[in-house]
Amino acid sequence: MQVGAPVEHLDVPDQHCRLPLYDGQGRRLVHGLLPIIGTMHVIVGIIPVVAGTPQAGLTVEEQGAEMALRGWARESWDRVVASDPGLHRLRMALSAAAAMATALGLEYGYARATHAGTEGIVIAMLLGTVIAMIGSMALAGPRAWPKVRIAVFFPIAIGAGMVPGVAVTGNADLTLAAFVAVMFVAVYIRRFGQPYFFHGFMIWMGYFFAAFLHARWSEMPSLLADVALATGWVLLLSITVLRTHPRRTLRRVLRAFDARTRAVARVCADLLATGSDEARRARLGRRLHSRQSRLAEAALIVEGWSAEPEALPPGWSATALRRRLLETHLAVDEFAAAAKSLIPADDRVTDESARIAGHLARREDQAAASHARRLLALDRVGPDKAAHPRDVHARRLATAALEYVDLAARADTPPEVDDAEEFSPAIRLALGALPGSPAVAGGVAARGRWSPLSRIPLTTRQAIQVAVAGTLAIIAGRELSQARYYWAVIATFIAFTGTATRSETSIKAGNRVLGTLLGFGVGLGLVHLTAGHTIWLLAVIVASMSCGFYVVSVSYAGMIFFVTIMVSQLYSALHEYSPDLIVLRLEETAIGAAIGIAVALVVLPTSTRDTVDVASRRYFSALADLSRAIAARLTGDRADVAPGPGTRDLDALTRALDVRLQQLSLVARPLTHSQGRAFILRNDPVLARQRITMYAAVTRQIRRSALAAQRSPSDTLEAAALSQTYAALADVAADLAETPARDGRLAIGAQSAACPLGRVRGLMDELTAPHAS
DSSP states (O other): OOOOOOOSOOOOSOGGGOOOTTOOOOHHHHHHTHHHHTTGGGGGGTOOOOOOOOOTTOOHHHHHHHHHHHHHHHHHHHHHHHTSGGGHHHHHHHHHHHHHHHHHHHHHHHHHHTTOHHHHHHHHHHHHHHHHHHHHHHTOSSOHHHHHHHHTTHHHHHHHHHHHHHHTTTOHHHHHHHHHHHHHHHHHGGGGOHHHHHHHHHHHHHHHHHHHTTOOGGGHHHHHHHHHHHHHHHHHHHTTTTOOOHHHHHHHHHHHHHHHHHHHHHHHHHHHTOTTOHHHHHHHHHHHHHHHHHHHHHHHHHHHHHTSTTOSOTTOOHHHHHHHHHHHHHHHHHHHHHHHHTOSOOSHHHHHHHHHHHHHHTTOHHHHHHHHHHHHHSGGGSTTSOOOHHHHHHHHHHHHHHHHHHHHHTTTOOOOOOOOSOOOOSOOOBTTBOOOTHHHHTTOOOSOTTSTTTTSOHHHHHHHHHHHHHHHHHHHHHHHOTTTTHHHHHHHHHHTSSOOSHHHHHHHHHHHHHHHHHHHHHHHHHHHHHTTOHHHHHHHHHHHHHHHHHHTTTOHHHHHHHHHHHHHHHHHHTTOOOHHHHHHHHHHHHHHHHHHHHHHHHSSOOOHHHHHHHHHHHHHHHHHHHHHHHHHHHHTOOTTSOOSTTTTOHHHHHHHHHHHHHHHHHHTHHHHSGGGGGTSTTOOHHHHHHHHHHHHHHHHHHHHHHHHHTTSOSSSHHHHHHHHHHHHHHHHHHHHHHSOOGGGOOGGGOOOTTSHHHHHHHHHHHHHGGGGO
16 A cells, blocks of 8 residues: 555644644458457547665765666656556556457367368457457456356347348348447447446447348357357456456555655646746646646545455555545645645745655655755744745645655554444446546436437437437448448447547547548558568557557547557458558548537537536535535534435545546536537637636545544534534535536636625635635
8 A cells, every 4th residue: 555544733833834634350351340340449438666775885976866766767657657547558458458369369279170161260250359359348347247247148249239130131221221220229228237338339240240241040150159259268368367356456546546646746846846937837737737636536446446345455444545545635735735835936945845845756755754844944934933825835835745754654554434334435436447428427418408309318319319320321421432331330330439428429539530540641651561471460450459448548549540550450461451441441430420420419419518517516516515514523413414325424425526526527528628629619628627627626625624624623613613614615505506507617617706606715715714824
């Protein structure tokens, strides 16, 4: 574990600055199957250095250089660890590559042993690859029996898609009509839960294999045998060599959390060293907000994994781990807030503060503590001096640094917490990661209140959208190519996979075109380099698949870039590659993407602003619950706190608020990114980012307050006054939770103190006033 244990207070010179701990893959194959290999990755979208002592005999300068090198190495490794909590993306990429490579070999050996012939071998290998690709993700969980229950339906789902595909073989019109119907069903069944997402995709793939290969009924047994073999293999892998170990995963996520705390310290160090460069200071301010948001996300991933059996370290409870992360989180937030308050300035205090932040970033905790004590001992921040704002901020920074160092030093000691209530995680992970936007948009009605279909479930609306878009893509795609129109259909189908709002769907469709375009040039060059070199060709294919999986959650365009390279290599292996073919793929993809965007904007659209409005109201509801619980805790009276699981646990309510903030930030991403401007009218990304930043600031402040309330006496006049303020804050937040924002915009932009949100901000200023005096 990488986080320490709590302490109540640090003994610092000024009583006003005492920081309550955390206060706060025959030709018919070529023409039908190969492009599909390049589409499998899309379902993912749902989706050390050892420190030592300097060697003896070195000069002071050499020792300093060695320590600086080690600090740089630690910091660099931290950046790697922080970029992929729990190594989730790396494991997903390597697991998919291992499953597909071994399934290819297994299916090849099976087909040769059964004398399937050249075409049968190719079909078996492609089917095995598809099953392995999908299965490596569908069976990514840590528990064996749920994996068995999911995997047993793989052959059934593939067979359910193959049956209509074989039935319509030879009838072009029926083939196209059935294609649309299968797409509808594949999306519709997502409503029944996450496993059905993968089963639906397999139904769609089964139809594609049967219909476009013109499969016959006599071939069905051998096809299903290939599927069953691949299913059994990937299931075996998933519960043995590729099994996810909860405790190891949680340990890696905790390392990522710790590394992200160091990342915050690094930005603080850079911020404190900016001097008078306002442009650089603004950039670093935005980077600091990003690093703090990533830290909160890591904490939520820990929260989700804490509920898995056998995940916790010996001697720890999930409640204790939650408390420890909250305490560490608060120290980091306090440090960052104090660092921001100390600029702009260029004096001894700022320089010393920058050194503290730099040492923390490089894991030189003892040096950081030494400099923190030195900062506290400076004359200008001594207890006998008049309280100056910069003095208070310097004390806050030094005290927070000492708090963090103390917590890190007590890494193996769990804090004392009340484990009377059963632990209920504030969030449930999806395939080991935080859930996507459909988890938020599921309850949002479509635009067009006149339509009786506007209030049907999101999955049903998306099934209708996919059916409409698929029909239009077939018509338009066949105008360009009677043989390759399915590329346009694939683009439309994928646009509605792992997305919820019309802006997300549009951005994803655009990124598919961008990734295809960029991959075209690189793929062309690599095809010439690997031509005639089978080993190198296979290496590029496997590497491309792995890289595609690795970057999908970071950049969908990047994933399509690698998929395009892989498809180019596959066509080269079958002597079918030509630049014209890839250009045709690009054109069909562009047609499909344009149709997907149009349908997302017109047919039962789920508005981004409406989704943001719902997310913000849920946020304010969680804020009201937490504020009300704080007020009750301060007065020692919990009678006014609504009963229910976790309502009396301030830590649980704090994490619930963090979840709501993460969901709000997720669905508001099209508003805060420049890509959204093309699809959202009258949107200012800069203003939207500012508003989200303000939501985050309120969350950090109330998080500190919740932890402080658990350590403060409840029988003082000050506690009673604070209780009244928190009760007022709860009332205002409850009003905002019941009031839809005009035009679905982020309500946080209100500036007037008379409006509800203005009152929230005013009340938060009042609550934090003691820390700034």
